[in-house]
Every structure is written in C-alpha cells, then in structure tokens.
Amino acid sequence: MATFEIRNTQFAQRVKDSFDRQGFMTHLGAQIDNIKAGQVEIQVPFSKHLSQQHGYFHGGLIGTIGDNAGGYSAFSLMAASDSVLTVEYKLNIMTPAKGELLVARGRVLRPGRILSVCQSDIFVSRNGIEKLCATMLGTFMTMAEAPDGPGDNN
Amino acid sequence: MATFEIRNTQFAQRVKDSFDRQGFMTHLGAQIDNIKAGQVEIQVPFSKHLSQQHGYFHGGLIGTIGDNAGGYSAFSLMAASDSVLTVEYKLNIMTPAKGELLVARGRVLRPGRILSVCQSDIFVSRNGIEKLCATMLGTFMTMAEAPDGPGDNN
Amino acid sequence: MATFEIRNTQFAQRVKDSFDRQGFMTHLGAQIDNIKAGQVEIQVPFSKHLSQQHGYFHGGLIGTIGDNAGGYSAFSLMAASDSVLTVEYKLNIMTPAKGELLVARGRVLRPGRILSVCQSDIFVSRNGIEKLCATMLGTFMTMAEAPDGPGDNN
Amino acid sequence: MATFEIRNTQFAQRVKDSFDRQGFMTHLGAQIDNIKAGQVEIQVPFSKHLSQQHGYFHGGLIGTIGDNAGGYSAFSLMAASDSVLTVEYKLNIMTPAKGELLVARGRVLRPGRILSVCQSDIFVSRNGIEKLCATMLGTFMTMAEAPDGPGDNN
Numbered sequence: 001m002a003t004f005e006i007r008n009t010q011f012a013q014r015v016k017d018s019f020d021r022q023g024f025m026t027h028l029g030a031q032i033d034n035i036k037a038g039q040v041e042i043q044v045p046f047s048k049h050l051s052q053q054h055g056y057f058h059g060g061l062i063g064t065i066g067d068n069a070g071g072y073s074a075f076s077l078m079a080a081s082d083s084v085l086t087v088e089y090k091l092n093i094m095t096p097a098k099g100e101l102l103v104a105r106g107r108v109l110r111p112g113r114i115l116s117v118c119q120s121d122i123f124v125s126r127n128g129i130e131k132l133c134a135t136m137l138g139t140f141m142t143m144a145e146a147p148d149g150p151g152d153n154n
Numbered sequence: 155m156a157t158f159e160i161r162n163t164q165f166a167q168r169v170k171d172s173f174d175r176q177g178f179m180t181h182l183g184a185q186i187d188n189i190k191a192g193q194v195e196i197q198v199p200f201s202k203h204l205s206q207q208h209g210y211f212h213g214g215l216i217g218t219i220g221d222n223a224g225g226y227s228a229f230s231l232m233a234a235s236d237s238v239l240t241v242e243y244k245l246n247i248m249t250p251a252k253g254e255l256l257v258a259r260g261r262v263l264r265p266g267r268i269l270s271v272c273q274s275d276i277f278v279s280r281n282g283i284e285k286l287c288a289t290m291l292g293t294f295m296t297m298a299e300a301p302d303g304p305g306d307n308n
Numbered sequence: 309m310a311t312f313e314i315r316n317t318q319f320a321q322r323v324k325d326s327f328d329r330q331g332f333m334t335h336l337g338a339q340i341d342n343i344k345a346g347q348v349e350i351q352v353p354f355s356k357h358l359s360q361q362h363g364y365f366h367g368g369l370i371g372t373i374g375d376n377a378g379g380y381s382a383f384s385l386m387a388a389s390d391s392v393l394t395v396e397y398k399l400n401i402m403t404p405a406k407g408e409l410l411v412a413r414g415r416v417l418r419p420g421r422i423l424s425v426c427q428s429d430i431f432v433s434r435n436g437i438e439k440l441c442a443t444m445l446g447t448f449m450t451m452a453e454a455p456d457g458p459g460d461n462n
Numbered sequence: 463m464a465t466f467e468i469r470n471t472q473f474a475q476r477v478k479d480s481f482d483r484q485g486f487m488t489h490l491g492a493q494i495d496n497i498k499a500g501q502v503e504i505q506v507p508f509s510k511h512l513s514q515q516h517g518y519f520h521g522g523l524i525g526t527i528g529d530n531a532g533g534y535s536a537f538s539l540m541a542a543s544d545s546v547l548t549v550e551y552k553l554n555i556m557t558p559a560k561g562e563l564l565v566a567r568g569r570v571l572r573p574g575r576i577l578s579v580c581q582s583d584i585f586v587s588r589n590g591i592e593k594l595c596a597t598m599l600g601t602f603m604t605m606a607e608a609p610d611g612p613g614d615n616n
Contacts, residue, residue: 024212027181027203049181053303058178059240060221064214071213086213087423088447090244090398090552092579092599094572109597110556114422115395115449117554117597135571135579137554137599139396139447141423149207241577242601244398244552246425246445248418263443264402268576269549269603271400271443289417289425291400291445293550293601295577332520335489335511357489361611366486367548368529372522379521394521398552457515 004038004111008080014148015040015072018083021149022068030065032072038108040072046100057097062104062122066091066136069106070118074140075148077111083148087115089138097133099126104136116140158192158265162234168302169194169226172237175303176222184219186226192262194226200254211251216258216276220245220290223260224272228294229302231265237302241269243292251287253280258290270294312346312419316388322456323348323380326391329457330376338373340380346416348380354408365405370412370430374399374444377414378426382448383456385419391456395423397446405441407434412444424448466500466573470542476610477502477534480545483611484530492527494534500570502534508562519559524566524584528553528598531568532580536602537610539573545610549577551600559595561588566598578602 008014012035019025019032025042028050034041042065044050044057052058067089075084106120122134162168166189173179173186179196182204188195196219198204198211206212221243229238260274276288316322320343327333327340333350336358342349350373352358352365360366375397383392414428430442470476474497481487481494487504490512496503504527506512506519514520529551537546568582584596 018207021207022212023202023205024215048177051177053172053175053237053306055303058176058218059225059243060214060218061178063217063221063243063245064212067214067217083207085250086247088244088246088396089213089217090242090599091217092242092571092601093240094574094579096239109554110594112556117556119597132572135581135599137552137597139554149209152207242550244445246417246447248420248425263400264440266402271402273443286418289427289445291398291443293400326515329515330520331510331513332523356485359485361480361483361545361614363611366484366526367533367551368522368526369486371525371529371551371553372520375522375525391515393558394555396552396554397521397525398550399525400550401548404547457517460515 004077004108006037007078011037011076015076018075018148019072021151028061035076038073038077040069040076040106042069042104044102057102057124059093062093062097062134063091065102065104066120066122066134067138069104069120070136070138071140073106073108073118074116077108078142081145083143083146085141085143087139087141089136091134091136093134095131095133097124099124101125114142158231158262160191161232165191165230169230172229172302173226175305182215189230192227192231194223194230194260196223196258198256211256211278213247216247216251216288217245219256219258220274220276220288221292223258223274224290224292225294227260227262227272228270231262232296235299237297237300239295239297241293241295243290245288245290247288249285249287251278253278255279268296312385312416314345315386319345319384323384326383326456327380329459336369343384346381346385348377348384348414350377350412352410365410365432367401370401370405370442371399373410373412374428374430374442375446377412377428378444378446379448381414381416381426382424385416386450389453391451391454393449393451395447395449397444399442399444401442403439403441405432407432409433422450466539466570468499469540473499473538477538480537480610481534483613490523497538500535500539502531502538502568504531504566506564519564519586521555524555524559524596525553527564527566528582528584528596529600531566531582532598532600533602535568535570535580536578539570540604543607545605545608547603547605549601549603551598553596553598555596557593557595559586561586563587576604
C-alpha cells in the first residue's frame with residue numbers, strides 16, 4: 001500500500017459526513033467503514049430492493065458502490081476546502097453477485113492536484129465467504145475551494 | 155438509426171417483464187418506455203433518496219440506468235430463449251445531474267451472437283429542458299438457452 | 309453536429325502542426341484530414357508493419373488513432389496558448405479490422421474548460437466499403453498556458 | 463498472485479510465437495518477456511518514432527502494449543487450440559511517459575471460459591528508475607478451436 005500526503009487530518013470525519021449527506025446511500029442501506037488515507041470500504045447487505053432479474057445484487061448497485069468507494073478514497077486525500085466529482089468510471093463484472101453482503105474496497109492509485117485515479121474491488125460475501133465479483137477503475141476531480149454540500153463548513 | 159434483425163416479435167413485452175423482475179428498478183422509482191428493436195428508454199423522477207451530497211442525482215444512479223438501458227436495448231434483439239448479462243460498462247459524466255427527471259436512452263451499436271456493444275445517453279431534465287449529462291458505453295453478453303429469471307417461461 | 313465556440317481561428321493549422329510533431333504518427337504512416345471545429349479524421353493505410361497475428365490491423369493501432377482523433381477534436385476547440393493531454397480512453401472493438409484503410413473520425417461530445425469528452429468511431433475500409441469496427445470514448449485535459457511542444461510558438 | 467489452471471504446458475512458446483506473428487510489435491521494437499501462467503511483460507525502448515508532440519512515449523503506444531500484455535496474459539491460460547481477441551480495454555494515463563524504456567506488466571484478474579478480465583500496469587523507466595505511468599483494464603475473448611494465425615498448427 002502506498003503512503004500518501006495527508007492534507008486534512010480530519011479526513012475520516014469529513015468522508016463520513018459527506019457520505020451521510022448522500023440520500024442515495026441511505027436508500028441503499030449502505031455503510032462506509034475502514035476509512036484510511038487513500039482508501040475506504042463501503043458495505044451493502046442484500047435485500048430484494050437491490051436485485052436484478054435473477055435475484056442477485058444489481059450491476060448498477062455494484063457500479064454505484066465501486067464508484068463511491070473510489071471517489072471517497074480520493075476525497076480522503078483532499079484539503080478541507082476541496083470537494084470531489086466523478087469524471088468517469090469503468091466497471092468490469094466478473095461473476096454474478098449472489099450473496100448476502102456486497103463490499104467495495106476503494107483505493108487511490110495515483111493522487112493528483114486536479115485528477116486522481118482510483119480503483120475499487122467489489123466482493124460479494126456468500127455464507128461468509130468473500131469472492132471478487134467486479135473491479136472499477138475511475139477518474140475523480142478535485143474541486144478546489146468548493147464546499148462538499150449543504151452543511152460542509154470547511 | 156440502424157435496422158436490426160428481430161428474433162423475438164414479443165421483445166417489448168419480454169423487456170418489460172424482465173425490468174419488472176428487477177427489484178432495484180422499483181426501489182429507484184424507475185420506469186421503462188419507448189421499447190423498440192435495439193433501443194429503450196429508462197426514466198427516473200428525482201427524489202432525495204437518489205441524491206449525492208450536493209442534492210443532485212447520484213452518479214451511481216446515472217450509471218445504473220445507463221447500464222440498464224444499454225442492457226435492455228441488447229436484450230430486445232435476443233431470441234426468446236436467451237437472457238442478458240452486463241460484461242462491463244464505462245460512464246463519462248459531463249455535467250452535474252441537477253433537475254427533476256433523469257432519462258437514459260440506450261441503443262445497440264453492434265449486435266452480436268455472443269457480445270453486443272451498446273451506448274446510452276443520459277439526459278437530465280430541468281424545468282422541462284433536457285440536457286445531456288452523461289454517456290455510457292458497454293458490452294453485454296447473450297446467455298443462450300438461459301431463462302431471464304424466475305417466471306420467465308420462454 | 310453541435311456548434312462549438314472557436315477560441316483560435318487558426319485551429320486547423322495548429323492541429324496539423326501538432327500532429328506533425330508526433331513521431332509516432334509518421335512511423336504509422338498516419339495522416340490527419342477534414343479538420344473542423346470539434347472534429348478531425350485520421351487515416352492509416354494497411355501495411356504488414358501494422359498487423360496483429362491474423363494479418364489484420366492491430367487493436368493497439370485502432371486505439372491509437374481513436375485516441376488521437378478524439379484528442380485532436382478537443383484540441384481544435386482550445387485557445388492558441390493551450391495544449392492537450394489524454395486523461396483516459398476506452399475502446400470497444402466490434403469486428404476484426406480487415407481491410408486496406410483504417411479511418412478514425414473523432415468528435416467532441418462535450419467541450420469543457422478543463423476536461424472535454426470526445427468519441428471516435430473507427431472504420432475499416434475493405435475493397436472501398438467502409439465498416440464500423442470500433443468506437444472510442446475518452447477524456448482529454450486542457451493544459452492552460454502550456455506550449456504544445458518544441459516549435460509551438462503560441 | 464493467483465494460481466491458475468494451465469491448459470497448455472507449452473503456453474510460453476505459444477505466446478512468443480503469436481507475438482512474433484504481430485508485425486506491429488516488430489515495427490514498435492517491442493519484446494515480450496517473463497511469460498508466466500496468467501502474466502506477461504512487454505518492453506519497448508524509446509525512439510523518436512514512438513513519440514507524441516512533447517517527445518515522450520505516445521499514449522497510443524502505452525495503450526497498445528497495455529492491451530497486448532493483457533491479451534497475452536489471458537492467452538497464456540488458454541488451451542492449445544484456442545486463440546484470443548480483444549473485446550475492449552480502458553487506459554488511464556497517470557503521468558507523462560518520459561523516459562528510456564516503457565514496460566507493460568499484464569496479469570489475469572479473472573480467467574473465464576469465454577471472457578477473461580485482465581489488467582496491465584505500464585511503467586516508464588527514466589535513468590533506470592521505474593514509475594507507474596498508466597493502467598489498463600480490459601476484456602479478452604477466447605476463440606475456441608480457432609488457430610492463432612498463419613503458422614499456428616495447434
């Protein structure tokens with residue numbers, strides 16, 4: 001694991017606050033965890049509300065938490081006055097996401113002043129056994145001197 | 155618009171039935187419409203449940219309906235005994251999705267026996283004016299002789 | 309075709325000059341043509357030097373001219389003092405590139421102050437008949453106040 | 463590093479033979495090396511013939527050897543009667559490729575009967591010091607019972 005420059009020592013709280021401002025994450029039943037400099041983890045337990053036609057986790061959900069885990073890993077390295085935007089992401093699904101828990105582990109491959117490149121591996125856990133089901137590679141942009149949303153006082 | 159070979163004259167109903175089997179689409183409040191051979195449209199009205207931290211449509215949702223509109227445009231050209239899988243997709247977000255309605259219009263660029271390449275343009279409508287906010291390019295796989303899910307009797 | 313703001317009326321000459329500075333394009337036997345605001349075309353005649361193992365145009369070459377056509381379509385809309393960088397691109401190959409000429413047609417989907425999103429369609433011409441063989445979707449960055457390379461006096 | 467099932471004990475020779483059939487690799491001055499089950503390395507020394515407008519390695523070349531290293535890592539796990547096709551690939555360029563040697567290290571993330579997902583990290587070496595400059599994530603297809611090209615007698 002690479003070591004990154006930390007611009008905001010309160011990054012873990014700021015990532016958590018931003019995540020909590022995303023109505024979509026609540027709607028999905030997602031939680032963020034293991035927030036470190038340049039990496040985060042997002043977990044979603046299975047429910048029928050999250051399924052595709054075969055009853056597995058929906059591919060769009062896999063992409064959603066892959067994107068979000070990548071974005072927040074980039075955000076964790078930003079200054080307290082910056083916010084983050086997704087420029088683009090690509091998802092490769094490797095196996096159907098059949099199981100009781102979906103976990104996306106995002107990490108920064110290369111932090112940048114303007115653009116950061118991040119990757120998330122997405123695992124599905126079935127009967128407690130984790131299996132890699134997808135990977136996400138994306139580009140995230142630093143919005144300098146831009147609040148992260150209503151209630152972000154930095 | 156290209157003209158495609160139609161393998162299943164009941165494709166529109168089969169696409170709709172598959173969409174209705176996706177619990178995730180109901181959870182998002184999404185609807186499918188304008189189903190033609192090689193193209194479909196998916197619409198989602200805004201709600202706070204679908205927002206990112208700034209209160210706009212979440213990027214993961216944009217990817218979700220882009221992926222799904224691409225996948226169902228491919229599925230519309232498949233035989234009645236086939237089903238569809240997302241292999242991979244890539245989303246470029248061009249502008250924040252601020253508005254009251256999100257619409258993904260998917261189309262097949264190249265149908266294939268095994269793999270189809272599809273593109274979706276995703277528009278956000280604000281005060282009734284549509285704006286392109288993202289584009290999705292993806293690969294979808296035909297699962298021959300595989301039911302689309304429980305209740306698919308083809 | 310969208311209409312774009314033109315920041316440099318000499319854009320066609322500047323694109324051509326930049327292309328000529330790319331040793332790789334000469335090495336490939338590539339030519340640039342039909343330079344308009346927000347779109348360009350790159351052509352490469354077949355030779356054995358450009359082949360993959362089956363004797364068709366190599367996929368890496370398809371990506372190369374797809375990327376370059378996208379990048380120069382973005383560059384055509386930039387100010388005379390800016391230069392362009394490829395952030396990322398994705399290529400979907402739809403059919404083997406068997407033929408005597410490869411043509412990439414790039415266009416800007418969305419120009420931006422910092423980032424532009426561009427798409428290139430790549431066609432292979434066989435016995436004079438063109439066929440779509442691939443599509444490229446990519447992100448290109450404006451480097452403000454940065455010369456395009458040695459000899460760029462803007 | 464994952465352990466993979468080996469279907470063809472002569473895989474290293476078969477990869478090398480296929481690489482040698484690619485006229486494009488010779489034209490680029492590329493060499494293949496360190497061929498193992500599920501991973502390969504491709505190296506290209508710098509020359510002006512490979513440059514973009516600033517005199518660095520061209521982005522299209524970076525994509526080319528990234529794609530090829532991914533494809534051959536997939537091919538190394540295939541049966542002696544199969545051949546390989548690139549379905550799609552995505553390249554993120556992280557830093558300008560300034561240096562004397564470009565090295566792509568490809569590996570299989572998930573081998574499949576029909577589709578394999580592979581990743582390549584591309585490094586540029588400058589004064590002997592390697593730096594990650596790009597990463598490629600792609601999908602490769604197994605063509606069952608298809609010769610790899612003229613001269614492939616398997």
